Amino acid sequence: xxxxxxxxxxxxxxxxxxxxHDAADAVSxxxxxxxxxxxDPAVHELMERLATREGYSLVxxxxxxxxxxxxxxxxxxxxxxxVALPGIDGWTVLQALKAEPDLAGIPVVMVSVSDDRDRGxxxxxxxYLVKPVDRERLAGILAxxxxxAVA
Numbered sequence: 001x002x003x004x005x006x007x008x009x010x011x012x013x014x015x016x017x018x019x020x021h022d023a024a025d026a027v028s029x030x031x032x033x034x035x036x037x038x039x040d041p042a043v044h045e046l047m048e049r050l051a052t053r054e055g056y057s058l059v060x061x062x063x064x065x066x067x068x069x070x071x072x073x074x075x076x077x078x079x080x081x082x083v084a085l086p087g088i089d090g091w092t093v094l095q096a097l098k099a100e101p102d103l104a105g106i107p108v109v110m111v112s113v114s115d116d117r118d119r120g121x122x123x124x125x126x127x128y129l130v131k132p133v134d135r136e137r138l139a140g141i142l143a144x145x146x147x148x149a150v151a
Contacts, residue, residue, distance in 0.1 A: 032076075033074055037061045039085050044060040063086045064088035072100075075102070080110075081093055082112050109126055110129065
């Protein structure tokens, strides 16, 4: 990572997600934005399908630095975050998100290969899912936050 802004693209079968910094710009005011911070493009594909189905537009980042940059720029309605990231790890990203007053209220759902729910919840995560993810549970979490069913 050289500190320069990068464009994150997710390749899906037969189509491409718009570059991250263009994706949220095209979102209608009623649509929610989900920021997925994960180094695995397959996770971005899964999140894109779930996000669309649950009324979100997806913005994806492949590392923690880009994820923090996008969180500051896009002010997503929700973040999904992997612990094991290239560069700064997910714990550091979660800590940074919760330390910034403008970002602290954004619900962060840890979606990780690391099974450390207690640590994640203690650090302010809204929920913690271990991969492989139960898609129905994740869809339920996205729906609950989109509709305001979670306080």
